[in-house]
Amino acid sequence: DAKTTQPTSMDCAEGRAANLPCNHSTISGNEYVYWYRQIHSQGPQYIIHGLKNNETNEMASLIITEDRKSSTLILPHATLRDTAVYYCIVRVAYNTDKLIFGTGTRLQVFP
Amino acid sequence: DSGVTQTPKHLITATGQRVTLRCSPRSGDLSVYWYQQSLDQGLQFLIQYYNGEERAKGNILERFSAQQFPDLHSELNLSSLELGDSALYFCASSPTTGEVKNEQFFGPGTRLTVL
Numbered sequence: 001d002a003k004t005t006q007p008t009s010m011d012c013a014e015g016r017a018a019n020l021p022c023n024h025s026t027i028s029g030n031e032y033v034y035w036y037r038q039i040h041s042q043g044p045q046y047i048i049h050g051l052k053n054n055e056t057n058e059m060a061s062l063i064i065t066e067d068r069k070s071s072t073l074i075l076p077h078a079t080l081r082d083t084a085v086y087y088c089i090v091r092v093a094y095n096t097d098k099l100i101f102g103t104g105t106r107l108q109v110f111p
Numbered sequence: 112d113s114g115v116t117q118t119p120k121h122l123i124t125a126t127g128q129r130v131t132l133r134c135s136p137r138s139g140d141l142s143v144y145w146y147q148q149s150l151d152q153g154l155q156f157l158i159q160y161y162n163g164e165e166r167a168k169g170n171i172l173e174r175f176s177a178q179q180f181p182d183l184h185s186e187l188n189l190s191s192l193e194l195g196d197s198a199l200y201f202c203a204s205s206p207t208t209g210e211v212k213n214e215q216f217f218g219p220g221t222r223l224t225v226l
Contacts, residue, residue, distance in 0.1 A: 032211060043113060043201050043217025044154070087154075093211040097142060098167050101154035 004088045009106040012082075018075040020105050022088030025069040031090045033064060035073045036099070039084040044101075047073065047086075078109045114138065115218035117202050123224045129190040132221045136183055136204030142166065143185040144205075144215060145177055149198035160185055161208045192225045199223075 005023040012018040024033065035047040048055055048062045050071070055062045061074040075082055087104040114137035124130055136143050145157040156169035160179035171177075174192075179185045189196060199222050203215040 038154075041199060041220065043115070043203065043220055044215075045113075045217065046214040049212060093213070094209055096167060097159060097205065097208050097213050097215075098144070098156040098169060099146075099215065100156065101146075103153060 004090060004102050006086075006088055006102060006105045008103070009108065011108050011110060012075075012078045014080060014109055014111050015077055018078040018082065018107055018109070020073040020075075020086050020088075020107065021070065022073070023070045024088070024090050027068050027090050028092075030092050030094075032093045033062065033071050034089045034091065034099070035060070035062065035086060036089065036101075037082075037084040037086045038104070039081075044087065044099075078107075080109050080111065083107060083109045113216040113218060115202060115204050115216050117200075117218040117221050119221060120219065121222050121224075123226065124192060125226055126192055126194060128192050128225075129188065130192065130223065132187040132189070132200055132202075132223075134185045134187070134202030134204075134218060136185070136202075137216055140204035140206050140216070141183065142205045142208050142213075142215075143179055143183070144203040145171075145185070145187050146201040146203065146217075147198050148201065148220075149195075152198075154201075157187070159208075166208060189223070194225050197223055197225045 034049040036044040038044045064071045085104040116135045157171040159167040203217045
C-alpha cells in the first residue's frame, strides 16, 4: 500500500472550514483514498473515501488532485466536536480490507 | 454508538499471564477486525476474520491468537503477556469483505495494562 504523509497538527477556528492535506505521491491506479478520524481514545470513525473524483457526504468533502498524488479533506464548518486525529489511508479496495494507519493529523478546533 | 461491543473495558494483569478479549460485531456484519493501539506503534492491524474464517493477518505476534465463532462474535487471546503488550485493543466490524467502501465500525476498545 502506498505511504501517506500528513502534517502532525493543525488548528482551526470554530465555524471555519478545516482543510486537512494528505500526500500519497506513490499511489497506484487501483488504490483508493480513505479518511477516518479518532476522537480522543474512542474507536476510529469512517469519514469518506474516493478514487479520483471529488466526493462529498454529510460529514465532509474529499478533493483529490488530478494526478492523484495528494488529497484534501474539507470539514466545511468545523465544530469543537471535530477535534480529533484524522487519518488518511490508501488501499487497494478489492484486494484487502485492512486499514494501515499512519500517524495522522491532530486537528484542534478552538472557539 | 457504533453497535460494536467489547468486553472488558479495562483489564489489568501481570506479566506472563493470559487474557481473552471479546468482541460482538454489529448485527449482520460478517467481518471482524482486531487492531492494537500503543503509544509507540500507533494503530496497527492485527487480524481479520470473515464468516468464521481467517481472512487477513497483520503484525500479530505468535503469542496472540484469535477466532470468530459461529454466532460471529470474536475473541482475541493474548498469552505470555509482556509489559509492551499494554495497549488499547480495538475490534471493528464491517458488513462484508472485498468491497470498495466496506466501512469498518469500531468498538470502544479494551484497555489492557500489563504490570
